[in-house]
Each structure stands twice: as C-alpha cells, then as structure tokens.
Amino acid sequence: FLGAGGGNDIQWCFSQVKGAVDDDVAEADIISTVEFNHSGELLATGDKGGRVVIFQQEQENKTQSHSRGEYNVYSTFQSHEPEFDYLKSLEIEEKINKIRWLPQKNAAQFLLSTNDKTIKLWKISERDKRPEGYNLKEEDGRYRDPTTVTTLRVPVFRPMDLMVEASPRRIFANAHTYHINSISINSDYETYLSADDLRINLWHLEITDRSFNIVDIKPANMEELTEVITAAEFHPNSCSTFVYSSSKGTIRLCDMRASALCDRHSKLFEEPEDPSNRSFFSEIISSISDVKFSHSGRYMMTRDYLSVKIWDLNMENRPVETYQVHEYLRSKLCSLYENDCIFDKFECCWNGSDRQVEFFSLCTSDIPSIVMTGSYNNFFRMFDRNTKRDITLEASRENNKPRTVLKPRKVCASGKRKKDEISVDSLDFNKKILHTAWHPKENIIAVATTNNLYIFQDKMN
C-alpha cells in the first residue's frame, strides 16, 4: 500500500471534519460538490439545500511548523433557491450540482455555481473598512435634519470587523431544458461551458442573455434516445478543445474550430467491451460519471461504476491504465441495481500539480501522479500511477486524532475474512463518498461523506 514504506509514499493524517455530528442527516445538508480554488486557500462546498459554504485556510503559523493552516468558515450564502416550473408542473431542485472557481484577478474571488437549470456567477469580497463621518447621515443611517448641520467634515475610512460578502454578479438562466451536470471554465478565462443530459452550451462570462449551443445529441424522436451526456470539461490548455462523456462509456473530444455545432467529434475514446464480462448491467456500469483532464492536458481520467481509467489523448481505442475501485461489487450488481446504488455518480480527481517540477523534470516518474476517488462505507481510494500501488482509507470520526496516520482498509471479497478486514456484505451502501478534491499545490485533500467534510493532509516531519 501507499504508506507501507518507501521513501516518497504519502502518509495521510486526519486534519479536520466539518458538519453535524449526529447520524440523523438533514436532507439539505447533504454535500453535493467540493472544490478548491486555484491557490488552494479557499475550499468551497455546495449542498442539497442550495447553500455554498467556503472555508479559508489560515495563514501558516510560524510556531506550528508541523501542520498546515486549518480551514475555517469564510463565507456562507444561499446560492440557489427551489423553484417551480409551472409549464411542466415540476419542481426545480436547488441542489448545487457543481462549483467552479475562476482564477483570481483582483482582490475579490469569483466562482460559478449551478443547480439543474441555472448557473450563477458569485463575487466574494472582503470588507474590512467602512466610511464614517457623513455629514447628512447619522452613524445608524438616519438622515440628519439639514438645519442642524453647522460644520462640514470629510468622511474617513475606519477599520471594522472583517465582513465577507457574496453577491450574484451574473445569472445564466433559461438555456437548459435538461439537468445540468457539468460546468467548465475555459483556459481563456472568458468563456465557459455548461452541459446537460443532451446539450452543451458555450457562454461568455459577461453575457447572460445569450449562449451558443455547441453539442446537441437530442434525437428528433425522443423514443429513440439511448444515450445521454454525463460530464464535460474544457482542455486545460487548448481553448478550443473540450471533451464530453456519455452513459454508454464513450468520451468524445471536440474542436470548436471545426464547426459551430460540434456534433461530429474529432476523437472518440471507447474501450471495446470485454465479452467475458458481459451481463445485463454492462452498459449501466460502463456509464461514465466523471471526466477530468490531467494538469498537463495530455491525459484524461474517467470514472465509471467500478473503475477509474486513464486515457492518453493520442490513443482512442483503449485507456492506458485501468484501476479497479471496488471490483468485489461486480457480483453484487443485481442488488445494487435494485437499491439504485448502481446509478451513483462517483467523481474522481488528480493530485495537485507542481508545475515547476513538471517543467524541469526529465523523467515523468519523478512527478508524483496520484488519482483519487470515492467508494462505499465511507471508503476512498488512491492509485499511485508511478508505483502502481493503491490504498483504501476511511473517512470516519473514529480516526479523528490529528497527526495520526490513517490506517489502510481492506475489503474481503470472498472466503475467509482476515482480522481488520471488512466483508462485502458488511459494507454500508448508504455511506458513499461521491465528491473528493485535492489541493492544487499541497498534499491536502477534502473528502465529502454524506453530510460531513473531512480534510486530510500528509504527515509533515
């Protein structure tokens, strides 16, 4: 395992946990997305109740060199409200499906948050000064009787307690008939895409009343619908390139320079089916729930129900690497279909990039490359692409002693259960880790259980 020895293996320790302690989970508190900003200083979560909570990392304390700064609540705001579509007589959930940060350009921070139908651009800014000494207003805001004003003064700024304000700057609405599953900001930092089940739209961050439709897979006759879009992302470096994944396990790479409507892909990534593993559930488990480019843009990672696959953009006919997340579930697919767990959409993420190392390194295996994804029973998995080792860890309050290295977990698929192993039938399928995020620069990870956010970091010596 990772951490079982070896000089460069990461040893993960519990750092913090955020959220309610009690087992009775309020539906609105269910975490639905987790995302670090580009510097890693801020960590945003979205929940089913439409709220966004942003945590900020404390500046490192020089006296406490053995741990990195803690994350504390920085701002909380209601991003989306429940709505009712009167035409269809259906509720529109306020659940935040995705949050994506914009790179910081000035003192304020900007992020995009989306529910099923509407994307919003939020500005988060700090206020730590306020003007005092108005001539016409009292300090409490009441207007003074002008006849009582005998002298004039210039208002001055005085320090105040830090206030963090979130204000919606743009609302991008009415462009999606189906449920939005992805948003992705382009490397030009001016445009972004939003993808629903059947269509992908291109927006300009400044313009809310128009968007371009760049992918449309809706059949003329809805009865012929057999495939939907499940995720989409812009290439990190090429502003005309994006990919989208489907429920049939395919990924299409499109170039917006080729045509206005990118219905014809430039590349189609699909692994031929293994006929020996074919079952009635083959298609469902091949459905891709997440797609993420590597930082270099040379690879992309996809997550389907049982595995994580790494694709080289230059090779379309099969992935270069496949990692089994929980292969022991393959014999339980029928039960997982019955209880709907087979439709769970797990996300995946790459470790943070050290761009300097990537640039100067002659040998790619010097650059740590680790991918992470969640599983059931509050387990999450990491795969080291260089050492080919993997580890299973658990996000639970039982391990919450800071600086204690997390103990690796093991699931026993069949046969005799060893000590400390957990059998497949004992797994709690209600405790699923769908959302994880890796700090862009350091070995700090955020792992979301149903309603708690765990932060782990590597053991610093």
Next chain:
Amino acid sequence: MFVRGLKRKCFDGEEDIEGTLAGIKAIPSYNLQRQSLLDMSLVKLQLCHMLVEPNLCRSVLIANTVRQIQEEMTQDGTWQMINTQSTGQASLDRLVSTDILCRSSRDQAEGKHVPSYGTFNKDFESDQAQDSSETMSTASSVQAPRNLQSNVWEMENPQENKGNFQKSLDQIFETLENKSPNSVEDLFSEVDNSYYDLDTMLTGMMSNTKMGHCDGLETFSSPTNTASNSNCKSDLNELDHIVEILVES
C-alpha cells in the same frame, strides 16, 4: 446481447449453499431471474413519474436494460403473450435479487448460448433492428458452443415461465392501475401489447421531460389507454401535491 444459457457455478464460501442444493431442489432458472430483472426495471421506470423531474440518465439506462432483455427474450422465443392457466403455484417474490444475472459469462461453466435468429421478430422498429443487427454481427464472431443445459430448462418450464411472465405483468399492471381483473379475458383485454410496447412506455416517460414552449412543434406520441391511465393517476397525485404547496405558501 448474447443469449446465454447459464449453469450455476460452484461458488466458494456462503454462496455455495445454493449451488450444492442444485441437484436437490428447483433453483430459480435463468429465465425466471431475467424475468425478475425485467419486472424490477419496469417498476423503476414507472416510479420515475414523481414531482421532481426524473433523472434522464437513470431512465435511459433502465430503458436500455429493458430493451436488452426484451430482445433476448424475443430471440429466445419466450416473448409471447399467451393465455395462462391459473396455477396453484405459490407466487415467487418477483423482485428478489439474484446473483446469477450478475455473474459474467466467464464464471459460467459452459460456454455462451448462440441466439437463434430465425425467431427474430421483424416487427420491431428500425432502431431496435439496428441494435439487433449489431448484436448479430458481434455474436457471429463469438465462437461458442450451444448450451444444451439451458434448452433443457426452457423445455421443462415453458408453462412456468410464461405463466410467471403473465403474472408479473398482472402485478405491475395492478400496482399501477389499481384494478382487479374480473376474469382472465378481462385481464388480457387490458394487457394489450401496447402497454408492453417499449416505445409507448418510453414516450410516456420521455414526454414528461419535454419542455412545453421550447419544443412546441414536436408532436407528442399519443399514449395508449394504459399509459394514459397511469399518467392520469400520477397527474392526480401531482395535482394534490401542487395544491399542497400552493396552500402552504
């Protein structure tokens, strides 16, 4: 989709119990379990009609699964509506989870079952024909011996399978329609092919996802009696719910 005959393999561990009893009592046949999966899928599709818009991805995946089973059953020749005799059988739990369907063919002792294309129903609409022709072309490249075991099972239990098939239809139908059929004839007069017509069902499901003012030019397929009945029932529920919301606010 390859039609395959399955022979229960000998498991290790706890799963072995069922395997060892294979010779002693009747174990659920592949057909029965496939039926169970079909029933489960249809119920899932119908339950999609809730107040919040159904998850389109989930609906499409379930519908594709139903289509696969339907195709396989057509190739098997078990996809037939016939009169059923009232059987004294204890009704099995239709929605029991089984492991046999989850097992890949690699685990099977015998090889795959080559589908018999002669019984292929040509009344399917074009896209399903396409799917099947794809299946045909891929299947022909698979070299596999015909599994005689499964044929034996089918011949032994044709009545059971078809009876169960009919019964499961009844169950779903009753759940959704809230009717108790007076006679067998009445039952069949209600359970016409169009209910089980995948396209009609998908229409009933898909039409909920259409946006009224955007796609106003698209024609809605006319649902059959059965589909519209179930829509009416769900509409009433929705209406109640909406009234509740309005009253509360």
